Amino acid sequence: MFRVSMQVRDYECDLQGVVNNAVYQNYLEHARHAFLHHHGIDFAALTREGVHLMLIRAELDYKAPLKPNDRFEVTVCMVPEGRMKAVFEQKIVRDDGQLMVDARTIGVNTCNGRPARLPAELIAAMDEERA
């Protein structure tokens, strides 16, 4: 499974001394884009061409909070849903194996503002993953 290693940075922590809830979405997005990049899909380049992968839903189950200096991995598993949507199942797991966040996001592809078929590279990436 595709995974990205990261470490908590102090500025990502809030008053409570733990990583702020919104920051986990940053981690998840970064891992998704790294996943796409790994499969030859450059998010910034697509954006310049008017192709936008837009999130339409995010579900996050917060199991335990990450703290300063914690090391963790973010996994990415992508499954197509019809021709225009992709579902990303992601986990954030601390170095010691503790599950911190269990997430599911759904993205839809759009081209110049209209729903569009997923890029062929993305379909190929999903097939690769499942193989």
Place this chain on the structure above:
Amino acid sequence: MFRVSMQVRDYECDLQGVVNNAVYQNYLEHARHAFLHHHGIDFAALTREGVHLMLIRAELDYKAPLKPNDRFEVTVCMVPEGRMKAVFEQKIVRDDGQLMVDARTIGVNTCNGRPARLPAELIAAMDEERA
């Protein structure tokens, strides 16, 4: 219903020219804390006393993206779930009435790291809202 008025700031927008997905969680958190503050609950003060309201789940449905300078409101409706949890139903609505994000977050109260009853002021706030 409790609501907070806000406006998109350019630094909240990303490569795609719209508000980044994670930023909506910032908006939602800010509105929840404003709601608590409105009901006499100071989040920062509670935190110093070891009382932490921790999110355990967040669900966001992204309906349409906010753009630079857009004005919007974030609503907050809180419902207790048992003695230790609170469910927040929130909407982000653009000035022209367009629903941008429909969200539901669940928080659990903890005191020095252990699940604890919701603070009495919070129960009172929820009763006030429903009255």
Place this chain on the structure above:
Amino acid sequence: MFRVSMQVRDYECDLQGVVNNAVYQNYLEHARHAFLHHHGIDFAALTREGVHLMLIRAELDYKAPLKPNDRFEVTVCMVPEGRMKAVFEQKIVRDDGQLMVDARTIGVNTCNGRPARLPAELIAAMDEERA
């Protein structure tokens, strides 16, 4: 003098319980863009046309830290420096008159990646301010 009123949001605070140092640059940028917008210059629109106002230098003197819920104003005073640069003198002042940050940023105008004359509207805005 041009000024924008803002209030600290809890998610902008870090482990130390005060607004994180980087966030003041967000506040300053937001006030600069509001200043431009007030003078008929839309930053996002300029960007789409290939005109980029890029910071080349920022100086911030941190006098006292903003805390949760603090209300404050950010002032903007702009002075041209030659034909392609603008200097922004900005202050962040808490509601009770306490100076929190004293800042000076220098921006240069670029068009499709090359230094370019400041947009005419910006020159007009600077003249207006000084009048």
Place this chain on the structure above:
Amino acid sequence: MFRVSMQVRDYECDLQGVVNNAVYQNYLEHARHAFLHHHGIDFAALTREGVHLMLIRAELDYKAPLKPNDRFEVTVCMVPEGRMKAVFEQKIVRDDGQLMVDARTIGVNTCNGRPARLPAELIAAMDEERA
């Protein structure tokens, strides 16, 4: 010289398609904290004990903008200034050797809100660096 390797994440980029100006301060702070950590100083632990290293000044010269996926290093060089202050000279250098940001920040140590001598470990770290 102490250095930390990092890579641009897409969510750090703004409307202009480059890393937002404020984010460089995040990078610089992260590198300073990693430097402290490397020398046995835990920023989060110090904070809990009431010892706060507060920035009093930041100067950033932006030379060229970082873009999506760029890899870079952040260097840290610390010099004491009197008994209570430390000056950090930092550079952000892209993989190909291009200098992106040249920065200088000054921090003062405080203990329970009052200026205080720099922690002994920090003095030792500065001596180590210069040796």
